[in-house]
Amino acid sequence: MQPFKQHKGVVAPLERANVDTDAIIPKQFLKSIKRTGFGDNLFDEWRYLDHGEPGQDCSQRPRNPDFVLNQERYQSASVLLTGRNFGCGSSREHAPWALKDFGFRALIAPSYANIFYNNCFKNGLLPVELPEETVGRLFREVEAQPGYELLVDLPAQSVTTPSGEVIPFAIDSFRRQMLEEGLDEIGLTLQHAEAIRAYEERRRREAPWLFRS
Amino acid sequence: MPQPGEDMTGKTLYDKLWDDHVVRDNEDGTSLLYIDRHLVHEVTSPQAFEGLRLAGRKPWRVDANLAVTDHNVPTTDRSRGIADPISKLQVDTLGDNCRTYGIIEFGMNDPRQGIVHVIGPEQGATLPGMTIVCGDSHTSTQGAMGAMAFGIGTSEVEHALATQTLVQQKSKTMFISVDGELGPGVTAKDIILHIIGTIGTAGGTGYAIEYGGSAIRNLSMEARMTICNMSIEAGAPCGMIAVDDTTIDYIANRPFTPTGELWDQAVEHWRTLHSDADAQFDKVVHIDAADIEPQVSWGTSPEMVVPVNGRVPNPFKESDESKRSAYARALEYMGLKPETPITDIWLDKIFIGSCTNARISDLRAAARVLEGRRIAENIALAMVVPGSGLVKKQAEEEGLDRIFKDAGFEWREAGCSMCLGMNPDQLSPGERCASTSNRNFEGRQGQGGRTHLVSPAMAAAAAVAGHFVDVRTF
Numbered sequence: 189m190q191p192f193k194q195h196k197g198v199v200a201p202l203e204r205a206n207v208d209t210d211a212i213i214p215k216q217f218l219k220s221i222k223r224t225g226f227g228d229n230l231f232d233e234w235r236y237l238d239h240g241e242p243g244q245d246c247s248q249r250p251r252n253p254d255f256v257l258n259q260e261r262y263q264s265a266s267v268l269l270t271g272r273n274f275g276c277g278s279s280r281e282h283a284p285w286a287l288k289d290f291g292f293r294a295l296i297a298p299s300y301a302n303i304f305y306n307n308c309f310k311n312g313l314l315p316v317e318l319p320e321e322t323v324g325r326l327f328r329e330v331e332a333q334p335g336y337e338l339l340v341d342l343p344a345q346s347v348t349t350p351s352g353e354v355i356p357f358a359i360d361s362f363r364r365q366m367l368e369e370g371l372d373e374i375g376l377t378l379q380h381a382e383a384i385r386a387y388e389e390r391r392r393r394e395a396p397w398l399f400r401s
Numbered sequence: 402m403p404q405p406g407e408d409m410t411g412k413t414l415y416d417k418l419w420d421d422h423v424v425r426d427n428e429d430g431t432s433l434l435y436i437d438r439h440l441v442h443e444v445t446s447p448q449a450f451e452g453l454r455l456a457g458r459k460p461w462r463v464d465a466n467l468a469v470t471d472h473n474v475p476t477t478d479r480s481r482g483i484a485d486p487i488s489k490l491q492v493d494t495l496g497d498n499c500r501t502y503g504i505i506e507f508g509m510n511d512p513r514q515g516i517v518h519v520i521g522p523e524q525g526a527t528l529p530g531m532t533i534v535c536g537d538s539h540t541s542t543q544g545a546m547g548a549m550a551f552g553i554g555t556s557e558v559e560h561a562l563a564t565q566t567l568v569q570q571k572s573k574t575m576f577i578s579v580d581g582e583l584g585p586g587v588t589a590k591d592i593i594l595h596i597i598g599t600i601g602t603a604g605g606t607g608y609a610i611e612y613g614g615s616a617i618r619n620l621s622m623e624a625r626m627t628i629c630n631m632s633i634e635a636g637a638p639c640g641m642i643a644v645d646d647t648t649i650d651y652i653a654n655r656p657f658t659p660t661g662e663l664w665d666q667a668v669e670h671w672r673t674l675h676s677d678a679d680a681q682f683d684k685v686v687h688i689d690a691a692d693i694e695p696q697v698s699w700g701t702s703p704e705m706v707v708p709v710n711g712r713v714p715n716p717f718k719e720s721d722e723s724k725r726s727a728y729a730r731a732l733e734y735m736g737l738k739p740e741t742p743i744t745d746i747w748l749d750k751i752f753i754g755s756c757t758n759a760r761i762s763d764l765r766a767a768a769r770v771l772e773g774r775r776i777a778e779n780i781a782l783a784m785v786v787p788g789s790g791l792v793k794k795q796a797e798e799e800g801l802d803r804i805f806k807d808a809g810f811e812w813r814e815a816g817c818s819m820c821l822g823m824n825p826d827q828l829s830p831g832e833r834c835a836s837t838s839n840r841n842f843e844g845r846q847g848q849g850g851r852t853h854l855v856s857p858a859m860a861a862a863a864a865v866a867g868h869f870v871d872v873r874t875f
């Protein structure tokens with residue numbers, strides 16, 4: 189997994205609460221058996237005026253000029269600023285894959301849905317949680333200033349605005365370490381293979397009905 | 402004498418399930434939890450199997466896995482296979498992966514095939530006291546068995562396959578108590594929609610929910626699954642209900658259920674799977690069953706729900722700015738005017754199905770309303786998609802298929818179908834549907850489609866009337 193330490197990038201504002209995973213990546217694109225190639229279809233129903241299907245050449249499709257990611261000033265955005273409960277709905281990891289594939293490295297919102305939040309960390313995408321008020325203020329700053337960039341610093345757990353304001357955020361230590369070092373979680377767990385085997389042996393005695401087959 | 406620092410209060414059901422599955426506590430506050438049952442479907446597993454292969458790993462415990470294909474499969478004649486080559490590849494990939502590793506799979510033409518969260522309990526493959534995971538958020542359904550069941554992403558699917566464990570952080574606990582008598586015509590679906598309308602779609606974020614109270618205890622196992630199914634719509638990754646006679650009666654004599662001495666041993670343990678009387682929850686919500694009426698969602702989030710005799714809300718009356726804009730946006734998408742009576746909303750399609758409401762009791766409830774009646778002229782399509790091949794067979798033995806067909810419904814093969822429209826069952830732009838599924842997000846059932854979430858009885862009544870009606874006076 190790609191590690192995340194610091195990232196500075198243009199911020200795109202998606203001022204909506206409860207953006208669900210069906211909106212982030214509609215179901216027809218979940219038929220892929222790959223992890224990549226979802227970026228062109230990120231927010232597909234909002235981004236394009238026609239109906240999207242897998243395998244299309246998206247550069248030829250009519251774009252919705254009102255959708256924020258289609259605006260010239262956000263073309264190179266890599267930080268997504270959005271409303272509360274972002275990523276609600278399904279467990280599809282295709283949602284963080286699509287955000288990442290599009291070019292986002294960090295998200296900023298007042299809150300996230302649990303499974304989505306968890307999935308981000310497995311994919312080198314940092315979901316930053318800031319108070320609703322602060323996020324509201326950042327929306328106004330982004331709108332007012334074309335080319336608005338934020339510096340997101342994971343080890344320091346802070347976001348720095350163009351005016352030099354430093355806004356702290358918190359991430360639990362396990363997730364921070366995974367992301368900072370881009371660790372292979374399965375490899376780490378397998379270091380405890382002995383403990384897993386010991387647990388299984390004990391459970392086989394205590395709850396043998398769980399091991400019949 | 403309790404030692405200093407030792408917890409003196411009783412344990413919640415969640416605490417018991419958690420403690421039973423801790424392989425080790427990590428230094429950072431997370432724990433490595435053992436996974437008893439891993440359910441696998443075609444959409445969220447291919448990249449996990451690929452990851453496994455690329456890393457040169459294999460499944461830790463093959464017999465803990467059970468696979469089924471449900472999201473992509475056609476619900477019409479299956480003898481010609483899957484027309485869409487991309488869907489077909491995904492379904493075939495699951496078959497290949499299961500064969501490679503020796504995982505049991507219910508393929509498209511297996512009579513036991515069905516929606517993953519329907520077949521788990523139906524087979525007795527998911528049992529009380531288990532940790533149950535699946536790359537699918539509605540895994541929460543199976544917490545109704547007195548289990549810890551939650552949805553995971555594809556990276557965690559790979560982790561569960563490779564290690565039989567997951568790294569988890571303990572959730573806070575919430576107890577939702579529904580007490581008193583339910584009114585006639587009020588179902589489990591109405592209870593859970595009412596709960597979500599009350600606590601909101603983020604109300605359960607960070608919590609494991611336990612449902613209890615006399616109204617919940619009086620529900621059948623299938624109705625309990627309907628409740629737990631939509632825990633995720635309230636933001637909670639898992640919902641659960643204590644084990645009682647209803648649970649144990651339901652599990653007895655299913656294909657994967659233990660028998661003989663093992664059964665007796667298991668039942669003895671299962672009887673302990675309830676929260677202790679003095680257990681402390683982080684949050685408690687009380688709901689009076691008598692307050693719950695048949696529900697209809699009007700917007701694009703499951704919390705946007707009102708009783709059938711209510712009206713579509715007026716965003717201009719909302720004082721909260723973000724709510725006002727969300728309501729206005731939802732009304733625009735749904736093509737509805739503020740203050741419209743719910744019973745004035747006319748429909749184009751009816752969908753009875755999904756892991757929320759496609760078990761046999763759901764089909765019976767709908768059939769009871771439809772018996773001797775026909776769907777209205779304006780209904781372009783009404784369909785029933787049973788939750789599994791076995792539910793379908795049972796319904797046919799009871800003659801329910803005849804009732805549905807005589808009423809003008811299409812009688813389909815089992816699968817997810819128009820709950821999310823990954824297969825050809827979809828809404829067209831602007832079409833309005835009464836659906837027994839769990840999500841009314843924009844585009845969920847097809848781009849531009851408009852979904853209203855209701856119970857099976859309410860969907861059946863709406864099919865006959867052509868618009869929403871109060872099933873209690875129907």
Ligand code: SF4
Pocket residue numbers: 471472516517518537539755756757816817820821838839
């Ligand atoms: S029926 Fe719908 S909600 Fe349930 S698993 Fe299938 S797609 Fe998901």
